[in-house]
Amino acid sequence: MNQESQELSKQQLKSQETKAKIFRAAKHILQKKGYEQLSIKNICEEAGVSNGSFYHHFKTKDDLLSYYIEEQPRINPNLLDMPADADEAKQAIIYVYLNYVHYCQKLGVEFMANYYTPKNQSLNPLIWSERPYPIVTVSDYLRKAIDAGVVSPSVELNDIATDIRMIVIGNVFEWCLKDGKTDFEGNMKRSLEIYLNGLF
Amino acid sequence: MNQESQELSKQQLKSQETKAKIFRAAKHILQKKGYEQLSIKNICEEAGVSNGSFYHHFKTKDDLLSYYIEEQPRINPNLLDMPADADEAKQAIIYVYLNYVHYCQKLGVEFMANYYTPKNQSLNPLIWSERPYPIVTVSDYLRKAIDAGVVSPSVELNDIATDIRMIVIGNVFEWCLKDGKTDFEGNMKRSLEIYLNGLF
Incomplete structure (x- = not known):
């Protein structure tokens, strides 16, 4: 495996981790507080990721849910x-x-x-x-x-x-x-x- | 119609009015704010009726809804x-x-x-x-x-x-x-x- 493909897989790994964090956060909010309280702001706070990071992975809140x-x-x-x-x-x-x-x-x-x-x-x-x-x-x-x-x-x-x-x-x-x-x-x-x- | 039955029907009329006010208030909150915001406190405030008045007519919030x-x-x-x-x-x-x-x-x-x-x-x-x-x-x-x-x-x-x-x-x-x-x-x-x- 060369340097470049190792770099790529590290990035991919990080991206997967971020996605998993967002999933866990959204699930937690849905379970504890309900759909009305599920905002992108709340998800990012709970997951500890930036707004930009969220939009890199998902188009909207409902787009995120559809991934379940x-x-x-x-x-x-x-x-x-x-x-x-x-x-x-x-x-x-x-x-x-x-x-x-x-x-x-x-x-x-x-x-x-x-x-x-x-x-x-x-x-x-x-x-x-x-x-x-x-x-x-x-x-x-x-x-x-x-x-x-x-x-x-x-x-x-x-x-x-x-x-x-x-x-x-x-x-x-x-x-x-x-x-x-x-x-x-x-x-x-x-x-x-x-x-x-x-x-x- | 004697005095007593007139009194009764006035009371019944008032009771019906209160019930109608509560219905309208609950419907308004459900339409504008959703189920999560529908509390007995919010319904009474919106309807301008007392807590006791609410419980005179309905057992719970869901009891009220079932009347629809x-x-x-x-x-x-x-x-x-x-x-x-x-x-x-x-x-x-x-x-x-x-x-x-x-x-x-x-x-x-x-x-x-x-x-x-x-x-x-x-x-x-x-x-x-x-x-x-x-x-x-x-x-x-x-x-x-x-x-x-x-x-x-x-x-x-x-x-x-x-x-x-x-x-x-x-x-x-x-x-x-x-x-x-x-x-x-x-x-x-x-x-x-x-x-x-x-x-x-």
Whole structure:
């Protein structure tokens, strides 16, 4: 390894550390004080980084929050191969969201209760950039299955994506509302399964 | 009308006025400042009423919020007569929630965006008292239809109620997230219809 590439990796390391500090600070504020108190000023103070440092990594507060989605465990791509039939497609979609349930549980109900406010525009698909959101994974998968004629849903893919997002949001909201004391997995599996049974 | 009943109705009138003042104050704070700023102290200041006056009418802040649900337009009971078949039952349930959509639109997206936070325990069915919540209307209706053998859903009524509440919450959340710029009615109708098609 030459001098130049060593320098680069030191810089990259420092950049990763700064990003991690910002993440931890934002999570701490969200958990303890809520979305309304989550300002870039407060995040920088809590993280001990400069304003410029923040904007080097993130465009806005909601841009930062949308990165949490990148942290979630990846889906095994083999499970999202072309489904043999409609039933396999349903199970794959449910699998993606059970994965999301586990990720929410890892972030904790306190964090999620503050994250799931309609003011958090990182939940708004209209402003999404290229992130591995579960609904993007599921939409791509359904598009393939529809094109191959494996499933024939009764409505447009865009509308299906909206419905699934709404059902998932409702599930997370219910879990938060009951302060984690609900069958999060069971609710997610059942509500999606019934919806998908009505779809194809 | 005798003296006593006149006195009573004056008192009742004053009581109603106080209640209306408290409602207006809470709505104003929710719209302008959000749920976090909605304290009983702030409500009383804004309304110009005493603390004692507040507690005469409401048990808690969330108790007050749950009364908003009473204000919504009533469902014509004839529309909730025993359905002739499963399809009629689906349409009646959708009708109840289209009614709720119109009520949300009347309250306004700013109010609803502050109301639909997982911290607002008036959305938690575990603490509900006897109020005409749409889901109570729908559960009673479904219970009758199940008992009469008109519909035979694949899961327990309690789970259906949870699913429908989650779907409705997801719909309101989506509408708030997009600042009212979404097909609220169309989304509600479609997502409930597909779910109910999967159910019976």
